[in-house]
Amino acid sequence: MKKLSLRLLATISLLCSLLSFSSHAQDAPNFGYLSLEPDIITNYIGTSSKKLGFVRVTVELMIDSVDVLEIAEHHLPLLRATTIEIFGQQPEDKVKSLTGREDIRQAILKALQDHMRKETGAPIVKDVIFTKYLYHS
Template identity: 65%
Template structure:
């Protein structure tokens, strides 16, 4: 009897957790949009004689598939914002892992603010760097 009770409890818990994860997947209707072509821009290097550059592939996580067309429409603004932020970064930030995360967060915040101003809603959920290369002094 005790064994039967444990099996029933396990079956019910698997059913409950399985249904909740399926519901969570139904609610998440994210879309992804790449900033094409890759961003290649200069950054502030330590040496005035050498120029540093960064090459990054950026993917935007869009809150809803229905907002994908809105994000595509504003692609020039989104690309320009990301390029501008990278161009303002010092070499230490570009080259470090924590700096890279700071840059990603700064881009995310700026993109969210721009889309809020332009569309009145939150369109961009996250920014993902899928390739990140830098060269410089």
């Protein structure tokens, strides 16, 4: 009798856990990803006015939801141009340092969200991810 009660209790506990997991899975974010292809290749400001460096970056955008992925794709030229413009304004020391790279990433994210808010009424871009980051001076 005790074994039956323990099994029943374990089964009920397992079912409650599965129901809880199921409801959390439905509430989970439904992010989408969009690549800025081809890679971003542009110049940045070198240490002297006569010297330019270049940077090559593979950029992935995390989009709020797969439901708005098509909207983000429609604005891809704007998103790409904004990213290139921000990289082109960066000094060499910022491009080459890890903290500078993070500052650039945050600046791109903010600019993309501002543009998307202006164009669509929502920020749409959740995050900016650099999957490849190469520079040469």
